[in-house]
């Protein structure tokens with residue numbers, strides 16, 4: 001059953017959600033971003049050709065995802081605020097999440113993912129992580145595998161995970177592995193690889209619950225785990241994710257975050273995520 005289920009989920013999702021199913025502008029932006037000479041202005045010009053995507057990108061910028069003095073009112077401003085690094089993740093995240101926003105559970109996953117992206121920004125700034133853009137993207141995409149599960153294995157997703165007795169069960173990622181033979185981290189890693197995300201980002205998505213296993217981006221995976229846990233702890237989580245990971249203490253130590261710094265990170269995260277929730 002495990003192998004059949006695995007193949008079916010991957011094949012179904014790939015058939016309907018590969019590059020061909022993405023808005024044309026997304027593949028154009030991703031292609032343009034492959035060149036280091038591409039300018040923000042050029043990216044803005046491509047995005048303007050798809051008013052729907054452009055609107056969603058501006059909405060994202062203005063939804064509390066960034067600290068800005070004034071809301072972005074044009075796509076050029078939005079691209080400048082986001083920066084070219086995180087744009088790639090948004091090109092993948094926005095179409096997938098908006099396409100499936102009516103699927104049960106996906107709205108919560110999107111809110112949790114946006115909150116995690118904010119928390120990852122804050123943690124990376126606090127520990128002076130050298131690639132803050134990648135950290136933000138990791139936060140945004142870390143649970144994208146859950147969308148694949150919700151869409152392709154909806155009945156399984158709901159019956160086995162969401163309505164289970166929260167106090168007596170293992171974390172979702174462990175349950176998924178036990179029941180399906182793989183979990184949302186594995187699916188997310190596969191998805192990110194398909195879209196040619198950098199190896200460290202693929203690894204962070206793959207190991208965001210088990211950062212010690214990461215070979216190509218352990219610090220990033222660890223940071224993503226901390227951002228994920230903070231977003232969950234302050235209430236921004238999907239219904240099935242109510243756990244404080246026992247590995248959190250080790251992860252904080254790995255990143256050199258002491259009690260005082262953690263308190264500051266939590267306060268800052270509460271404030272920023274609170275702003276996001278108010279906008280919603």
Ligand SMILES: [Fe+2]
Pocket residue numbers: 142143173184208209
């Ligand atoms: Fe997760």
Ligand SMILES: [Fe+2]
Pocket residue numbers: 112116142143228241
């Ligand atoms: Fe998560």
